[in-house]
Amino acid sequence: MKRKLLLNKRLGQHFLKNKKILEEMARTAEITKNDIVLEVGPGLGSLTEILATRAKKVIAVEKDCDLIPILRDKFLNYKNVEIIAGDILQIFNQFKNYKIVANIPYYITSRFLRLFLSETKFRTKLMVLMVQKEVAERICAKPPRMNLLALSVQLYATPKIIRRVSKGQFSPQPKIDSAIIKLSNIGCLTTKPEKILQLARLAFQQKRKMLRHSIGKKVLLPGEYQTKRPEELSLQDWTSLCATRQKG
Numbered sequence: 001m002k003r004k005l006l007l008n009k010r011l012g013q014h015f016l017k018n019k020k021i022l023e024e025m026a027r028t029a030e031i032t033k034n035d036i037v038l039e040v041g042p043g044l045g046s047l048t049e050i051l052a053t054r055a056k057k058v059i060a061v062e063k064d065c066d067l068i069p070i071l072r073d074k075f076l077n078y079k080n081v082e083i084i085a086g087d088i089l090q091i092f093n094q095f096k097n098y099k100i101v102a103n104i105p106y107y108i109t110s111r112f113l114r115l116f117l118s119e120t121k122f123r124t125k126l127m128v129l130m131v132q133k134e135v136a137e138r139i140c141a142k143p144p145r146m147n148l149l150a151l152s153v154q155l156y157a158t159p160k161i162i163r164r165v166s167k168g169q170f171s172p173q174p175k176i177d178s179a180i181i182k183l184s185n186i187g188c189l190t191t192k193p194e195k196i197l198q199l200a201r202l203a204f205q206q207k208r209k210m211l212r213h214s215i216g217k218k219v220l221l222p223g224e225y226q227t228k229r230p231e232e233l234s235l236q237d238w239t240s241l242c243a244t245r246q247k248g
Contacts, residue, residue: 014103014170014171014172014174015043015044015046015103015170015171016046016047016103016130016165016169016170017169017170017171018165018169019046021163021165021169021180022046022047022050023050024163024180025047025101025103025128025130025180026047026050026051026054026101028128028162028180028182029099029101029126029182030126031051031054031055031099031101032054032055032056033054033055033056034056035054035056035098035099036055036056036057036058036059036095036098036099037051037057037058037098037099037100037101038059038061038095038098038099038100038101038102038124039051039058039059039060039061039100039101040061040100040102040104040112041061041063041088041102041103041104042060042061042062042067042071043062043067043103044067044071044074045070045071045074047101047102047103048060048071048075048081049074049075051101052075052078052080052081055080056080057082058080058081058082059082059084059095059098060081060082060083060084061084061086061088061091062083062084062085062086063085063086063087063088065085068083068085071083088108089108089112089115092115092116092119093119093121096121097125098124098125099124099125099126099128100116100124100127100128100129101127101128101129102128102129102130103129103130104130104131106131106132106135106174109129109131109132109135110149113139113149113152113153114152117152117155117156117157117183118156118193118194123186123187124186125186126182126183126184126186127157127181127182127183127186128162128180128181128182128183129180129181129183130165130178130179130180130181131178131181132176132177132178132179133164133165133176133177133178133179134176135149135179136159136161136178136179136180136181137161137179138150139153139154139159139181140159140160140161140181142234143231143232143233143234143237144231145231146230146231146232146233146234147204147231148197148200148201148204151196151197151200151235151238152197153183154189154235155188155189155190155193155196155197155235156186156188156189157183157184157185157186157189158183158185159181159182159183160181160182160183160184161179161180161181162179162180162182163179163180164177164178164179165177165178165179165180189235190235190239191239192242195242196239196242199215199218199238199241200230200238202214202215202218203215203230204230207229207230207231208229209229210226210227210228211225211226211227211228211229211230211233212226212227214230219241219242219244220244221241221244222240222244225237225241
């Protein structure tokens with residue numbers, strides 16, 4: 001008898017129905033038989049099943065306890081699939097030498113990216129994620145539409161939107177469209193990323209102000225930055241600013 005499934009709205013569960021899109025996520029991750037893949041929020045295991053045919057091993061971490069027995073039943077005879085019950089934000093440092101492919105719950109996106117990109121000891125090789133379309137666009141933003149999320153991601157990885165995904169492709173249907181995003185070249189792409197983020201946070205707290213008013217008291221601003229606002233600065237600009245002598 002099939003187990004009864006109750007969707008947990010609190011966990012932001014929206015299951016992707018289109019198998020072709022799931023297959024595209026797997027292809028984008030360039031998975032080989034040498035790869036260990038970490039999947040976050042496997043849901044009913046549709047993506048897990050596709051990943052298992054391509055990877056050496058799939059580790060699927062699911063927070064919803066009601067889904068764990070369903071997943072373990074489904075993959076009982078798969079020797080290369082491991083189902084783990086837990087919160088990925090709490091157990092993220094248990095894994096190493098892996099790629100991430102996931103349709104992550106929207107409400108954990110920022111914390112998820114911060115943990116998996118800034119972590120050095122257990123850093124992932126590559127990420128392919130399904131996120132909100134607006135979030136994907138913010139992550140890939142460039143001047144003059146730069147933002148703190150974009151900077152915090154681009155300090156560690158090269159982001160690229162692979163495709164948009166209509167909200168009608170999910171069950172239950174969310175209120176907004178999604179996008180598949182690929183994060184490659186993961187590592188510190190510049191020196192002292194935390195120092196850069198610390199300065200950028202100060203500027204973005206007053207993002208309508210020119211830099212001379214928001215961070216001018218903290219750092220010696222070269223003339224070309226005096227009248228700029230934080231969204232106009234590139235990653236290279238922030239790196240250059242942090243290399244200047246601090247005041248005080």
